Amino acid sequence: MPEIKVTPLGAGQDVGRSCILVSIAGKNVMLDCGMHMGYNDDRRFPDFSYITQNGRLTDFLDCVIISHFHLDHCGALPYFSEMVGYDGPIYMTHPTKAICPILLEDYRKITVDKKGETNFFTSQMIKDCMKKVVAVHLHQTVQVDEELEIKAYYAGHVLGAAMFQIKVGCESVVYTGDYNMTPDRHLGAAWIDKCRPDLLISESTYATTIRDSKRCRERDFLKKVHETVERGGKVLIPVFALGRAQELCILLETFWERMNLKAPIYFSTGLTEKANHYYKLFITWTNQKIRKTFVQRNMFEFKHIKAFDRAFADNPGPMVVFATPGMLHAGQSLQIFRKWAGNEKNMVIMPGYCVQGTVGHKILSGQRKLEMEGRQILEVKMQVEYMSFSAHADAKGIMQLIRQAEPRNVLLVHGEAKKMEFLKQKIEQEFHVNCYMPANGETTTIFTNPSIPVDISLGLLKRETAIGLLPDVKKPKLMHGTLIMKDNSFRLVSPEQALKELGLAEHQLRFTCRVHIQDPRKEHETVLRVYNHLKGVLKDYSVQHLPDGSITVESILIQATAHSEDQGTKVLLVSWTYQDEELGSYLTSLLKKGLPQSTS
Amino acid sequence: VCVAGYGPSGGNEILQLLPPPTLQAKETQGLCPERDFKVECGGFSNRPVYSLKCVPDTSLLVTSGPPDSSLQVWQVSAEDSDVIKSVSAIPTENGTGQPWARIATISARAPWVLHGSRLDNVHITEVESRKNVYVAASRSSEELSGLAFLDCNTLLLCCAKGQLCLADVRQPQSPLEAVSVPSAPCGERWCVGVGRGPQGSDSSSQPVACLSSGGHLTLTDVRKTSESLASAKCRVPSPSSGAEFLCVSWAPALEGCLAVSGFDGTVHVYDARSWDSSGREAEPVFVHKGHAFGGWDSGGGPPLVTVHTWHPQKPRTLLSAASDGSLHVWDWVQSCGKC
Numbered sequence: 001m002p003e004i005k006v007t008p009l010g011a012g013q014d015v016g017r018s019c020i021l022v023s024i025a026g027k028n029v030m031l032d033c034g035m036h037m038g039y040n041d042d043r044r045f046p047d048f049s050y051i052t053q054n055g056r057l058t059d060f061l062d063c064v065i066i067s068h069f070h071l072d073h074c075g076a077l078p079y080f081s082e083m084v085g086y087d088g089p090i091y092m093t094h095p096t097k098a099i100c101p102i103l104l105e106d107y108r109k110i111t112v113d114k115k116g117e118t119n120f121f122t123s124q125m126i127k128d129c130m131k132k133v134v135a136v137h138l139h140q141t142v143q144v145d146e147e148l149e150i151k152a153y154y155a156g157h158v159l160g161a162a163m164f165q166i167k168v169g170c171e172s173v174v175y176t177g178d179y180n181m182t183p184d185r186h187l188g189a190a191w192i193d194k195c196r197p198d199l200l201i202s203e204s205t206y207a208t209t210i211r212d213s214k215r216c217r218e219r220d221f222l223k224k225v226h227e228t229v230e231r232g233g234k235v236l237i238p239v240f241a242l243g244r245a246q247e248l249c250i251l252l253e254t255f256w257e258r259m260n261l262k263a264p265i266y267f268s269t270g271l272t273e274k275a276n277h278y279y280k281l282f283i284t285w286t287n288q289k290i291r292k293t294f295v296q297r298n299m300f301e302f303k304h305i306k307a308f309d310r311a312f313a314d315n316p317g318p319m320v321v322f323a324t325p326g327m328l329h330a331g332q333s334l335q336i337f338r339k340w341a342g343n344e345k346n347m348v349i350m351p352g353y354c355v356q357g358t359v360g361h362k363i364l365s366g367q368r369k370l371e372m373e374g375r376q377i378l379e380v381k382m383q384v385e386y387m388s389f390s391a392h393a394d395a396k397g398i399m400q401l402i403r404q405a406e407p408r409n410v411l412l413v414h415g416e417a418k419k420m421e422f423l424k425q426k427i428e429q430e431f432h433v434n435c436y437m438p439a440n441g442e443t444t445t446i447f448t449n450p451s452i453p454v455d456i457s458l459g460l461l462k463r464e465t466a467i468g469l470l471p472d473v474k475k476p477k478l479m480h481g482t483l484i485m486k487d488n489s490f491r492l493v494s495p496e497q498a499l500k501e502l503g504l505a506e507h508q509l510r511f512t513c514r515v516h517i518q519d520p521r522k523e524h525e526t527v528l529r530v531y532n533h534l535k536g537v538l539k540d541y542s543v544q545h546l547p548d549g550s551i552t553v554e555s556i557l558i559q560a561t562a563h564s565e566d567q568g569t570k571v572l573l574v575s576w577t578y579q580d581e582e583l584g585s586y587l588t589s590l591l592k593k594g595l596p597q598s599t600s
Numbered sequence: 601v602c603v604a605g606y607g608p609s610g611g612n613e614i615l616q617l618l619p620p621p622t623l624q625a626k627e628t629q630g631l632c633p634e635r636d637f638k639v640e641c642g643g644f645s646n647r648p649v650y651s652l653k654c655v656p657d658t659s660l661l662v663t664s665g666p667p668d669s670s671l672q673v674w675q676v677s678a679e680d681s682d683v684i685k686s687v688s689a690i691p692t693e694n695g696t697g698q699p700w701a702r703i704a705t706i707s708a709r710a711p712w713v714l715h716g717s718r719l720d721n722v723h724i725t726e727v728e729s730r731k732n733v734y735v736a737a738s739r740s741s742e743e744l745s746g747l748a749f750l751d752c753n754t755l756l757l758c759c760a761k762g763q764l765c766l767a768d769v770r771q772p773q774s775p776l777e778a779v780s781v782p783s784a785p786c787g788e789r790w791c792v793g794v795g796r797g798p799q800g801s802d803s804s805s806q807p808v809a810c811l812s813s814g815g816h817l818t819l820t821d822v823r824k825t826s827e828s829l830a831s832a833k834c835r836v837p838s839p840s841s842g843a844e845f846l847c848v849s850w851a852p853a854l855e856g857c858l859a860v861s862g863f864d865g866t867v868h869v870y871d872a873r874s875w876d877s878s879g880r881e882a883e884p885v886f887v888h889k890g891h892a893f894g895g896w897d898s899g900g901g902p903p904l905v906t907v908h909t910w911h912p913q914k915p916r917t918l919l920s921a922a923s924d925g926s927l928h929v930w931d932w933v934q935s936c937g938k939c
Contacts, residue, residue, distance in 0.1 A: 208682075210617065212635040220635070387635075395639065421681045422642035429611065429644065 002450055004173060004199055006436075007443040008413050009046040018073045019046035020175065020201060020413060025168035027148045030064045031175045031201070035075025040117070040357075045076045048084050050441070056085030063144045066092040067177025068161035069099040069242070071107055078104060078121035078129040087132065089144065093152055094135045095160025095282040099242055101130050102274070110330050138162065156180035156190045157391050158243050159278065159285055165195060170450040172197040174405055179203070181397035184214070185250045186279075188287040190393070192405045198448045200407035204437075205414045206392040207423050221248075221387055222255050224347065228383070229263045229318040233345035236382075238333035238360065240326040242278065244351050244389045249305055252320065256304040263318040266308035268332050276301070308332075313339050326352055327360035334359060338378060346382035351389050395423055402431055409446050411436045454483065454490040463494060509578035515591045520568045524549055527560045529595050530572065534558075537590065541583075556584055558591075601637070601919060602661060603927060604649035606906075612645045614652070614663065614684050616676055623911065623929060637927075641677040643684025650700050655727050656707040660687070662715075662727065669698040669717040673727060690715070690725050702744050708752030718743055719776070722757060724769065734769050738776045745846075748794040756808060756822065758792035760843075764808070766822060788812040789843035793858060795850035809850065809858050809872070813843035816879065817860070819872060830875035832882035836863045845906045845923075853915040857885065861905040865892030867920050869932070886932040891922040 005023040017036040022029045028051075036044040051060050057080075064086065066074045077100070080086055092100070104126045111117050121129075136142050141151050147169065152162040156179055163176045174197040179190040228235050239245035245267075252265055279286060308321055313336050323333035328348075337359065340346045354360035362370060363384045370378045393401065402410060410427055412420060412435065424435040438444040460481050482498035484491045499506050519526045531545045534553060544552045551558040556576040563569040572591055576584030601619055605612035618638040650665040661674040661684070671690040677683060690713070692701065701715040705727075712733065716722035722736035722744070736757070745760040757765040757776065765776040790813075795806030807819040807829050815836035819829040845862035856873035868884040875882060891903045903924040911917035917931040 208639045210637040210639060212620070212637070217635055394636075419682050421683045422639065425644070425683065426613070426642070 001447045002171065004171060004446045004448055005443055006173075006199070006201065006411055006438065006446070007050065008438055008440045009048070009050055017044070017046055017076070018067075018177075018203070018414070019076070021051065022166065022173055022175075022201075024166060024173055025147070025171050027062045027144075027168050028060060029148075029166055030061055031164070032067055032073045032177065033064060033075075033077045033080050034070075034072040035079075037071060037075075045079055047441070048080065056087070058085065058087045061086065061088055062148055063088055063150070064090045065150065065164050065166070065175070066090065066096060066100070067155070067164065067175070068093075068158050069096050069103055070158065070178065071103060073177065074100050075104070075107065078125045081129045081132060082121060082125035090129075090133045091136055091142065091144075091150060091164075092133060093160045093162045093285075094137070095278065095285055096162075097130070097133050097135045098278060098281070099160065101126050103240075103242075106325070110325070153192045154188065154190060154285075156183065156187050159187070159246075159282060163190060163192060165192075165197060170452075171448050173199045173201065174407065175201045176203060176393075176401065179393055179397075179401070180391035181393050181400045182214070182391075183287050184247055184391055186246050186286050187391070190401065192401065194404065194406050196406045196408070198407070198450075199409045199411060199446050200402060200405055201411045201413060202398055202401065203392070203414050204398065204412040204420065204423070206394045207398055207412065208419055209394050210396075211394050217387065217389070218251055221349070221389075222251070224349070224385060225252070225320060226255075226259070226261075228345070228347045229261070229320065231345055232318050233343070233347060233382075234318060234340050235320040235346070236333065236336055236340060236348045237320065237322050237351060238326050238328050238337075238348070239322050239324060239351060242274070244391075245322055246279065247389060248351060249302060249322065253302045253304050261304075263320065264312075265302075265305045265320040266312060266322070267302075267305050268308050268321075268323045310335075326350075327354045327358035328363070329358040329360065338372070341378055341380045341382050344381040344383070347385060348382055349385045349387060351387055395426075398423070399427070399430065402427065402433075407433060408448075409434045409436065411438070411444060411446075413438070452490060454492050456481070456492040457494065457497060459497065460492060460494045510575060511578075511581070511584060512573055512575040513584070513588045515572040515574060515588060516563070517570045517572060517591070517595060518568060519570045519595070523560050523562055523570065526570045526572075527551060530558065530560065530591070533595050534587075534590075553587060554580065554583060556580055556587060558587070601927075602652055602654065603921060604645065604652050604663065605925075606648040606650055606665065608648055610644075610646040612647070612649055613642055614645055614649060614661070614674065615642045616640045616684065617927075619929070623914070623917070639682075641682040641684050643674060643686070645672065645686075647672070651703050653703050653705045653713070655705045655711045655713065658707065658711050658727070660711065660727055662690075662703055662705060662713050664701040664703050664715065666700050668692075669701040669715075669721065671701060671703065671713065671715055671725075688730060690727075690730050692716075692721055692723065694721070699743060702747050704748045706749045706752060714747055714749060714755060716744055716747065716757075719757065719759065719765065722747065722755075722767075724755075734772050736767050736776055737773055738765075745789060745791045745843075748792070750794065750822065756792065756794060758790060758810065760789050762788070762790040762810070762812070764792065764810070764820065764822070788814045788816070789846065791843070791846045791848060793848035793850055806850065809848050811846055811848035811860055813846060815863070817848070817858075817870070817872075817882075819875070828877065830872060830877055831879040832870070832872070832875045833879060834860055834868055834870065834882060834884065845904060847905075847907050849908065849910060851910050851915065852912055853910075859908055859910065859918060861908045861920060865889070865894070865903045865905055865922060867891075867905055867908050867918065869918075888918070888920065888928070888930050888932075890928050890930060891920065891924070891926055894922060894926045895924045 007021045009019040009021060018032040018034040020031040022031060051057055105123060112120050136152050138152050138154055141149050143149050149167050151165045155161040155163045155177055161177060163174060163179055165172055165174045181189050183189040225235050321336060323336055325331050325333055328334050328337055337348060350360055350364055354364055363380055364386050368380045372378050410433055420437055427435045436444045481492040482495050484498060527549055531551050535543045538553060541554055559573045561571050563571050574588050601617045604614040618640045620635050648665045649663045652663045654661055659676045661676060663672045669692045672686060673688045675685045675687045699717045701717045704714045706712050711727040712724050713727050714724050719738045719740045719742045723732050724734035725732050742759040744757060746758040748756045750756050753769045755767040763778050765778050767776050790810050793809045807821050810818045815834045817834060818831040821829055847861050849859055851857040857869060857871055859867055859869045861867040867888040869886045870882055871885050891905055894903045903922040905920050905922045908918055908920035919929050921927050
């Protein structure tokens with residue numbers, strides 16, 4: 001049976017290190033190549049030795065696909081392509097290709113320059129890696145080679161995120177990456193057509209969560225920001241350059257406008273320019289509302305949000321500042337944090353996941369005395385809040401996507417198997433498909449049932465339709481022919497044509513059976529008796545008595561001869577071709593029962 | 601928090617949800633790491649679930665619903681799986697064709713479930729062994745709208761027409777003591793809410809509240825049933841939407857407060873300490889209107905609040921569910937009303 005094999009790589013089932021190997025119809029594809037942000041050693045990269053123990057990976061993989069620019073999906077790419085070795089094509093969308101190197105370089109700088117790591121990829125490696133990238137458009141079918149093709153679908157989540165369909169012949173797999181089924185302020189919702197893949201691979205990190213309503217979450221956030229600003233405090237929001245920052249900016253801008261607030265909102269300069277630039281460049285990737293209003297007003301050119309200058313941090317009075325990087329591990333956001341931490345009127349709101357070891361992670365865990373460089377202790381008196389604004393699909397979203405794509409099988413990655421039994425049952429019950437949840441390193445085999453297209457010769461089609469009743473469009477029609485498999489093509493032709501093409505002579509098979517009948521009369525009288533008997537029994541068949549003394553039943557021939565040694569016994573020869581086997585056997589058994597004793 | 605569906609065809613889910621940390625902590629925190637509910641475990645029920653109760657000190661749930669008055673017992677997951685499994689069914693004699701059973705649970709002497717759909721088929725069954733330990737002695741086939749344990753020996757049964765009956769578990773042979781709801785207008789359906797005092801206190805010292813489909817609220821002391829303690833009327837929309845989802849409950853951590861729902865998409869909170877016996881219209885302390893702004897329910901109408909309950913520790917926090925599938929967790933600020 002043809003099969004599709006899926007193996008998630010990398011150990012652990014926490015956030016990070018997305019990397020899935022798929023084997024489909026002889027092609028090997030790697031989906032995502034992420035880094036685990038929580039580890040500082042080899043555990044942060046997926047375990048590529050699964051593919052091969054030594055040497056470069058180019059020969060083992062047909063292509064690599066990256067779903068979006070988050071580091072837990074592309075962070076290990078330079079390591080994989082330059083340090084382990086891969087020269088084949090790497091596919092991603094245009095925004096991902098533009099933004100990936102920026103985040104990779106940013107992360108590299110922090111890891112190497114600040115933390116002093118040695119076994120890490122270099123800036124040149126990032127550049128060399130990106131040279132291998134082939135950018136794709138949404139809904140564009142890309143031929144990787146003669147048999148393998150891929151297509152990207154909109155996934156929401158972040159700018160440029162895509163779900164990918166991988167197709168070889170009639171077998172296909174859809175990989176979702178991270179996606180979101182509800183639109184937000186700056187991105188639309190994921191969408192896929194009824195492509196009916198053999199397998200749908202979906203992230204399921206949030207599958208057991210029922211998300212609070214976005215409105216409540218936003219209202220809470222705005223309330224806290226408002227309260228802090230009203231009492232004269234300062235709000236620091238550390239963000240990554242691209243991602244949720246835009247969402248929160250639009251949210252604050254709208255709120256400030258509505259409430260007519262005067263406190264200043266700042267955005268780190270480098271950030272605004274970059275973000276604006278990319279959102280303008282990839283405007284088709286944002287949601288409907290933004291595209292529509294873009295003509296009148298660029299949604300990312302804010303009235304109330306201004307560029308930040310380092311000096312502003314010392315200004316008295318309330319303000320809100322968006323600064324990078326997102327986990328307070330270095331740079332401007334950390335600087336500002338140090339200045340404002342001692343005042344309890346101030347607040348820091350962490351809008352995303354913080355990796356262990358960062359200041360962000362420490363303060364979220366409740367630490368209020370931090371050791372900074374030079375053994376200085378920083379007392380954190382400012383309020384620390386956390387809010388997850390990340391856009392992921394929950395259980396409801398996963399069900400929605402399955403409903404849209406109609407896969408034959410579903411595979412969930414990045415969830416704890418024990419905690420997913422209920423969701424698995426839910427999917428199996430509602431959609432009647434198999435649902436798999438492999439552990440990392442475990443291979444799941446999915447059997448597919450591909451249809452093989454066969455050309456049928458016109459002559460055969462015409463012949464088959466001539467026989468019998470008119471075809472019923474709803475019922476499948478049974479046809480007889482000969483299947484010729486030659487040079488990767490399949491043809492169905494009539495037997496005669498097949499013989500002709502192959503240069504073979506046709507053989508006819510004929511069976512003859514002898515039935516002994518006790519009858520002392522003359523042969524022609526026996527024949528008459530047999531004829532009358534058969535005519536009486538086989539009312540639906542054509543039974544004929546020919547002048548030469550033989551009987552035909554349809555195309556079966558019956559002749560009578562006298563037994564050579566016993567005049568009282570007659571021998572009936574019943575002869576039929578292979579095609580008439582059923583009727584022939586029936587006639588023979590009928591005659592073996594003997595003739596009725598009636599007068600002829 | 602356990603929630604369940606009540607759709608007429610099968611495929612109803614029972615979910616055990618873990619509330620976000622904000623709702624678990626005793627003090628009100630600001631923004632918390634997570635605002636989301638986690639699905640701890642889930643199961644599937646062929647029947648619609650009209651009533652769902654946890655059996656205290658066990659990992660069992662009991663549900664009831666049409667088409668008969670039998671009960672279903674479920675095991676909330678073991679360590680290695682997150683599936684709520686059906687473990688047994690508690691049948692009732694002559695159960696088919698009966699309306700669905702009301703249920704109440706207690707684990708004083710053993711895990712017990714009190715159940716019945718009419719006065720003449722009220723039983724207490726041991727949940728694990730399914731053995732009947734008590735049958736109420738009554739020949740009346742009055743339909744029940746609610747039942748409760750006032751303490752480990754005393755039962756309170758409320759008939760749909762408004763009568764309250766008391767029974768003592770230790771005296772199964774003595775007939776039920778009926779206590780009518782004083783001055784109850786005819787033709788209305790009634791339901792009851794029993795207070796849950798602080799641990800160790802006698803629940804039978806708390807008044808019971810009865811709510812009618814016409815919006816009448818009466819407070820009665822079960823030990824002195826000749827007259828009601830107080831009564832009031834709450835504002836109900838007309839025409840009233842039927843009495844299927846009427847629900848009244850006392851706040852466990854806020855003295856004298858009770859909540860009322862089931863008339864429309866709102867939940868009303870009243871302070872009953874200011875009530876007298878006049879029965880006139882009372883002003884609610886707070887009205888939660890969130891469900892009314894939700895989607896549409898499966899019938900295409902505006903959402904109806906199906907049930908509500910109070911948070912056991914946080915004094916002004918309630919949870920309510922509605923016919924559009926929404927679950928709200930909300931509170932109110934005392935001084936300025938709605939926030």
